[in-house]
Amino acid sequence: MKKRALIFSLLMLSGCSREFVEKIYDVDYGTTNRFAKNLAPLPGQFTKDAAALDRLMASFSGQVHRYWGEDDNLVAGKRQYVKYTDGYQSRAHVDFVRGMIIVETVATTEPEKHLKEAITTTLLTPDDPAGVDLYSASAIEFNGKPFLYGQVLDQDKKPIEWSWRANQFADHLIATQLKKRQVRYQQAYYVEIPMVADHINKRSYKYASIVRDASRRYGIAEDLIYAIIKTESSFNPYAVSHANAYGLMQVVPNTAGADVFKLVKNKSGKPSPQYLFDPAKNIDTGTAYFYILRNRYLKQIRDPLSLHYSMISAYNGGTGGVLKTFHNNRKRAMQDLNNLQPNQVYWALTNKHPKAEARRYLQKVTKFQQEFNRGKI
Incomplete structure (x- = not known):
């Protein structure tokens, strides 16, 4: 499957x-x-060239498995947003059913720095899906109001729209909510960010x-x-x-x-x-x-x-x-x-x-x- x-x-x-x-x-x-x-x-191009399809699959799944292993392989779906960044070392997982965001990194050098960048990237991800490549680790271009605006509040109960507030909130999360878990042979550093109670309504209003x-x-x-x-x-x-x-x-x-x-x-x-x-x-x-x-x-x-x-x-x-x-x-x-x-x-x-x-x-x-x-x- x-x-x-x-x-x-x-x-x-x-x-x-x-x-x-x-x-x-x-x-x-x-x-x-x-x-x-x-x-x-x-x-047609993939029907005619099965090898091309295999290479396409390998370019994504191979990188994910390299850092996260087969048992921790997350892929975007109907009710979950998953985006890898930082050369596949970091990722964001937004679970729209549970109302929970998990941002994590398996970077082995300066993991907190990598995690902070992943958090700010997640919080500032734009509302336009056309500007986000879900199946690579390519960078996200920030433009317009963030997709999660109003669905997440920072430590001051404020919505996050600008980079300075996203960075400030990322520092707060790392200082107060940082967690670790084992991913294969390495440590994953992560934070969990709960969405507001009415996050579904806020998305629907848009x-x-x-x-x-x-x-x-x-x-x-x-x-x-x-x-x-x-x-x-x-x-x-x-x-x-x-x-x-x-x-x-x-x-x-x-x-x-x-x-x-x-x-x-x-x-x-x-x-x-x-x-x-x-x-x-x-x-x-x-x-x-x-x-x-x-x-x-x-x-x-x-x-x-x-x-x-x-x-x-x-x-x-x-x-x-x-x-x-x-x-x-x-x-x-x-x-x-x-x-x-x-x-x-x-x-x-x-x-x-x-x-x-x-x-x-x-x-x-x-x-x-x-x-x-x-x-x-």
Whole structure:
């Protein structure tokens, strides 16, 4: 699984009752990876030259293993930001689910100096994913407001925007919070930085105008867009997955992305990873795909709430998965679905869908929609 995750990450570079709702709130949901079994084919250059792919993998994983070993190999994902710097000797790990940042170094000379530089780099990392290479140890160019602004407060309970405050906070952390652990045959020096309690809300606020515009453009409810983003990436614009999905709404270029380009944008091809790392373009594309689901693939569903549930399920597991829940024959499946009440459709999709991942997905998104409307997102 780690190898698959690394391959696809590296390729990035080139109307319910109260009882019913309460039941949803009580479920403990696991994480999901959409389209995990529908991996996009490799780009032609790598298909033709397997050795090139091997070299590409080795350039990153070999350096990580050199300093951190195979057991401590972290790679960026949907809900975690991981960035190596300082010749792979230092790294930052932002866990958006736990709300915790770990910055560490395995430098053997002047480790505290290396750690301070890694801390300040992490705190000042820009909000634009296009300027950060997640799969090398290349330096980060600081411009604009930091990505973590307001999500982390310094020792004076102040947000960190400028280098002087980041350096001051780094000195404080090293003086008061420095920890050590063994990494292979060497010491790792690290600090743990808790994020503020409402860090998810603070990230979500940044995209309010984008979500509002996309909602109006395609007629898709804002609460649904927010719930999808929270489910897919926890509002992490750097999100990537081994399913070859990118950005806030985890759009897969070869499937949903290509459909949007063809059916909505009237253009050929598919969005690039760089295109999908732009939050505005990502949210526009993900929302446009819901428009396609509603007005094309699932347009025969008559009840609006049944359609709503089916759209959410299809975003994760495809239209075919929704229909197979009800019957192997697509025409018969649509008839059977339309003969059910919305709560029965929900029950079927969360209990009988062919994929367990899709069953959990609908539950989780519905839960987050309710939280949004109660002011908790």
